[in-house]
Amino acid sequence: MKLDPKAIRYLTSEDFKVLAGVEAGSRNHEVVPTPLISQLSGLRGGSGVHRSISNLAKINLIAKVKNSKYDGYRLTYGGLDYLALNAHQKQKVVYSVGNQIGVGKESDIVVVAHSSGSQRILKIHRLGRISFRTVKTNRDYLRHRSTGSWMYMSRLAAMKEFAFMKALRENGFSVPEPIAQNRHTIVMSLIDAFPLRQISKVPNPEGLYSELMEMILELARFGLIHGDFNEFNLLIKEEVDADAREKYTPDTKLDDVADEDIRLVPVLIDFPQMVSIDHMNAEMYFDRDVNCVKRYFQRKFHFVSEVPGPTFAQARKNFMKNPGKRLDIEVEASGFSRKMARELEKYMQDVGADGDGREDGEDEEGSEEEEEESGEESGSETGEPNEAESSKEADKDVEESSQQLEGLK
Ligand code: ADP
């Protein structure tokens, strides 16, 4: 589902109040009855509220649901996007919305601008956007899925990512600068660089490789394992090497800098799946991160390190001997509680939200999930059903949900 900011300019403050009313009602109503929307919007009832409701429904920010005991509305992902965007605009974090540069399985990445003109990244978490294939094995989520749960889970993912990015940034790690978080979105600095995945040649693979391994170890020394440390989540910035700086003027273009004077600086992104070094499966996650880099360097750059490891035992030893600040604990204290972490982790596991899809062993071109859904309806729901894979029981679930969806069209 794409963020479509076109209509935001035409919404009145009343429309936003009504939208916020639907959001508030969605927390404990699957379908928010119209009188409740009026009440929660804080507007005096009457034609104004109804006009707003029909405006919002027309542009799919809320969706009418007829097929239940009463008529009412539910918030769509688009509606939640607008609420978050509106908040960022009010707080002067975002001035305008530019191009969408990424559509992941669990997020959309959009370039936005600050009023100063500087570009930033808006990351919109979309944890409810789960493929039918993965849902099938976890039918409970299909059955019990609710507006409340995708909204809540996506917000948890954004909160977690923001908290970790902040803690990492404050402790000297090479990550984007976290700027703001609202609902299911975060705003961060734009890194002017390509993911490692898109870099075909590295002058000194060994140097970059050891830097990445050091980064994994350094994270562990601060109590953390990234959990999705791969070529998509490492942006590679090019800088003039400190030793060579006097050879160039400050405005020399990078293209004019000799290859041997360029230093590659990895910037790590994508933190919703980070775990503590005390996590039950810490070793598995740690090894997976390490092996991911190893495999990638071997395949892409034909580089195999002569140094084995690093192993989890080594990482733990470092951590015990010379610990950094416990960022896993700091993050807990910052408001992203252990309980939230558990809820999010369980949800992500159950719906197969496992990073950039490397789990299937396919980090080749084909790994991008085909985006099947076309409109908001499926975006906020279950994804398009895939007949080939649906069992009878799942069919029934889909029937139920498509009946509800009918009402949305
Ligand atoms: P996902 O959880 O969907 O994998 P990511 O945070 O990894 O989302 O972002 C997806 C892609 O968007 C990245 O691979 C990268 O190309 C781009 N991207 C994300 N954050 C930034 C940023 N701060 N600056 C530049 N590009 C970014």
Ligand code: MG
């Ligand atoms: Mg990613």
